[in-house]
Amino acid sequence: MTNIQDVAKVAGVSVATVSRVLNNSSSVSAKTRENVLKAIKELNYQPNLLGRNLRRMEARMILVLLPNISNPFYSRVVKGIEDVARKNDYFIMLCNTDSDASQEKLYLKLLKNRLSDGVIFLAPELKKEELSEIGINYPTVQCCEYKEGARVSHVTIDNYAAGYNAVKHLIDLGHKRIGLISCRNNFVSTKQREAGYRKALEDSGIDFDSRLITYGDYSFMSGMRCARQLLDLEGGVTAIFAISDVMAIGAMRAVKEKNMSVPKDIAVVGFDNISFASMSDPMLTTISQPKYEIGCTAMNLLLEQIKGSIKESRHIVLEHELIVRESTVGHSMNN
Amino acid sequence: MTNIQDVAKVAGVSVATVSRVLNNSSSVSAKTRENVLKAIKELNYQPNLLGRNLRRMEARMILVLLPNISNPFYSRVVKGIEDVARKNDYFIMLCNTDSDASQEKLYLKLLKNRLSDGVIFLAPELKKEELSEIGINYPTVQCCEYKEGARVSHVTIDNYAAGYNAVKHLIDLGHKRIGLISCRNNFVSTKQREAGYRKALEDSGIDFDSRLITYGDYSFMSGMRCARQLLDLEGGVTAIFAISDVMAIGAMRAVKEKNMSVPKDIAVVGFDNISFASMSDPMLTTISQPKYEIGCTAMNLLLEQIKGSIKESRHIVLEHELIVRESTVGHSMNN
DNA sequence: TTGTACGCGTTATCAC
DNA sequence: GTGATAACGCGTACAA
Numbered sequence: 001m002t003n004i005q006d007v008a009k010v011a012g013v014s015v016a017t018v019s020r021v022l023n024n025s026s027s028v029s030a031k032t033r034e035n036v037l038k039a040i041k042e043l044n045y046q047p048n049l050l051g052r053n054l055r056r057m058e059a060r061m062i063l064v065l066l067p068n069i070s071n072p073f074y075s076r077v078v079k080g081i082e083d084v085a086r087k088n089d090y091f092i093m094l095c096n097t098d099s100d101a102s103q104e105k106l107y108l109k110l111l112k113n114r115l116s117d118g119v120i121f122l123a124p125e126l127k128k129e130e131l132s133e134i135g136i137n138y139p140t141v142q143c144c145e146y147k148e149g150a151r152v153s154h155v156t157i158d159n160y161a162a163g164y165n166a167v168k169h170l171i172d173l174g175h176k177r178i179g180l181i182s183c184r185n186n187f188v189s190t191k192q193r194e195a196g197y198r199k200a201l202e203d204s205g206i207d208f209d210s211r212l213i214t215y216g217d218y219s220f221m222s223g224m225r226c227a228r229q230l231l232d233l234e235g236g237v238t239a240i241f242a243i244s245d246v247m248a249i250g251a252m253r254a255v256k257e258k259n260m261s262v263p264k265d266i267a268v269v270g271f272d273n274i275s276f277a278s279m280s281d282p283m284l285t286t287i288s289q290p291k292y293e294i295g296c297t298a299m300n301l302l303l304e305q306i307k308g309s310i311k312e313s314r315h316i317v318l319e320h321e322l323i324v325r326e327s328t329v330g331h332s333m334n335n
Numbered sequence: 336m337t338n339i340q341d342v343a344k345v346a347g348v349s350v351a352t353v354s355r356v357l358n359n360s361s362s363v364s365a366k367t368r369e370n371v372l373k374a375i376k377e378l379n380y381q382p383n384l385l386g387r388n389l390r391r392m393e394a395r396m397i398l399v400l401l402p403n404i405s406n407p408f409y410s411r412v413v414k415g416i417e418d419v420a421r422k423n424d425y426f427i428m429l430c431n432t433d434s435d436a437s438q439e440k441l442y443l444k445l446l447k448n449r450l451s452d453g454v455i456f457l458a459p460e461l462k463k464e465e466l467s468e469i470g471i472n473y474p475t476v477q478c479c480e481y482k483e484g485a486r487v488s489h490v491t492i493d494n495y496a497a498g499y500n501a502v503k504h505l506i507d508l509g510h511k512r513i514g515l516i517s518c519r520n521n522f523v524s525t526k527q528r529e530a531g532y533r534k535a536l537e538d539s540g541i542d543f544d545s546r547l548i549t550y551g552d553y554s555f556m557s558g559m560r561c562a563r564q565l566l567d568l569e570g571g572v573t574a575i576f577a578i579s580d581v582m583a584i585g586a587m588r589a590v591k592e593k594n595m596s597v598p599k600d601i602a603v604v605g606f607d608n609i610s611f612a613s614m615s616d617p618m619l620t621t622i623s624q625p626k627y628e629i630g631c632t633a634m635n636l637l638l639e640q641i642k643g644s645i646k647e648s649r650h651i652v653l654e655h656e657l658i659v660r661e662s663t664v665g666h667s668m669n670n
Numbered sequence: 671t672t673g674t675a676c677g678c679g680t681t682a683t684c685a686c
Numbered sequence: 687g688t689g690a691t692a693a694c695g696c697g698t699a700c701a702a
Contacts, residue, residue: 001392001679003678003679003680004679004680004681005679013688013689014688014689014690015679015680015681015689015690016681016682016688016689016690016691017687017688017689019680019681019682020681020687020688022680022681023681025681025682026687027687027688028687028688029687029688032687032688046447046448046449047448047679047680048448048449048678048679048680049448049449049450049679049680050385050388050389050392050394050449050450050678050679050680051389051678051679051680051681051694052679052680052681053385053389053680053694054385054386054389054678054679054680054681054694054695054696055679055680055681055682055693055694056680056681056694057336057385057694057695059385068410069404069405069410069413069429070404070405070407070409070410070610072405072407074405075403075404075405078404078431079431082431091428091445091450093426093428093429094404094428094429096413096414096417110426112381113381113382113383113384114381114383114384114385114695115384115385115426220610220614249614250614253614253616256616275405275555276611279555279584279585279588281588281591281616336695338694338695338696339695339696339697340695348672348673349672349673349674350673350674350695350696350697351672351673351674351675351697351698352671352672352673354696354697354698355671355672355697355698357696357697358697360697360698361671362671362672363671363672364671364672367671367672382695382696383694383695383696384695384696385694385695385696386678386694386695386696386697387695387696387697388678388696389678389679389680389694389695389696390677390678390695390696390697390698391678391696391697392678392679449679
């Protein structure tokens, strides 16, 4: 393994000078620089970053923790994070937590052992005290999902308003019996979307019926199960709002099973605008989050913390959008 | 930042002894060990791996390069890689190449700069000479996709046999006009699946018709486009084999657009058995690869190279399976 | 069983 | 503009 000493020897200079050339730092004469570069090329020298990182006491690596890489919602967010990271000479480490706090803790070792310089949580599983503990000691940002009460910066949309918009859209179409497919978890987004649902009903003078709230687990199958439950209800429903696209797609499947049609018999609204939302039949009406921008913003926030320029935690809210497609007002091919 | 010296001081021993305790290495008296552990706990000491890694000249990090993390096919493969890695105290770095050779090269810097100890390619974009160059100098494994002629180990299924099985299944159901949705790329898997298609036709005495081969780009939309093209053909088709599930799902959508039904009018077979294949309507018949096992095998192969126990390149072939669902023989709800 | 001392490859400080 | 050299934190001969 050729190192900086070898280069110095071949170029006939000191290691300090080689280092200066490598880092484009102060004052190296053109002639010397040329010699050094020639030696580097000749030896096919690659700087050993293990040495550099130790010396600079940094890893140039960002930890990105998410429940599951294959969740299509996250890919655009991650892309945003990565693009900003790369522009600033950082690499990112993507880690599946499988929504498991102990796995999350395992990966946080990378932070404590100085193998990464900061962490972005896409859906923290830690308790808020543990999370605050991390946030105090290391550059930390929560992105999309966040824990209420943790003193850690976050970037999200207004899930309350988004839930409200989704349900208001259904109400405006004349629906009064609107089922909700939610989840039993402690995500702020879940609670807020649910609250938006209730507020929209209330503002329109529609009585709240607790039987219209069902609980899935973000999976396709749970979406089917919840929809069946709603359809079998006395009084039934004419519309369904699911807090994730995957569950909404499952719900549409259940509707078809009963030989009913979307949107003619049952209108469906999802949440997230994953790519499959425009591939489903009928295409899904949904709430779109600015995923890429959320990722960029989160990474920029983290960089500021790493540079030490900000200390207090900041909360940034970006705009969402209702995307109307076939599942609420469109023409379905199955009709 | 507390370091090994601080621990040594508090425990009243030398740094060497602390290091021995940390690494459970030779001969430390129970009493001393206890003192050291107490000091570690008291100071909340976390070993700085930047130092350790430099000293040991390793990063304990594996580079995993894939076209796109959100491609659902890869998530199980990655899970296999990760489980084996973790069991051996390695972390993995997942990197999106966007199927772009220059991005791939960017990430390979991590290897050359000693920030990772080996690389697994899920779909190499490099030319075979460049790939061989990497394979010669660093622990390297290709997984699923691979470059023919590169002297680098790989783990895959027999794509030729799998393509054959898929098409034979359609022929056994009585189909004679079978369209193929392939891709214009240089992947071995593509060529082999295509060759399997042709061989199955040949073995059954069905004349080959080049117009029945269409080319997409693995996307849903391209699947729709190719299917439309096949359906509009003079003589039409009664079945379609797509070399990816996503394109197959797109094809089913195109069939419905023409007010035809799957599988009554057109049978469809996909490839990969992604989770959406059992969520589509109708559920998709497809070829299943042992994704998790492929990942485990690849990582084990890599570990052997890192340990230096094997040098020559090895080629491992795992078993595939035809999963028959509604899109070829089942009952569709739309009929 | 334990301690001393060196070196891993690099960068940064201080001379000149 | 350049060189000598001391760190960075850790692991491991070698000595005791």
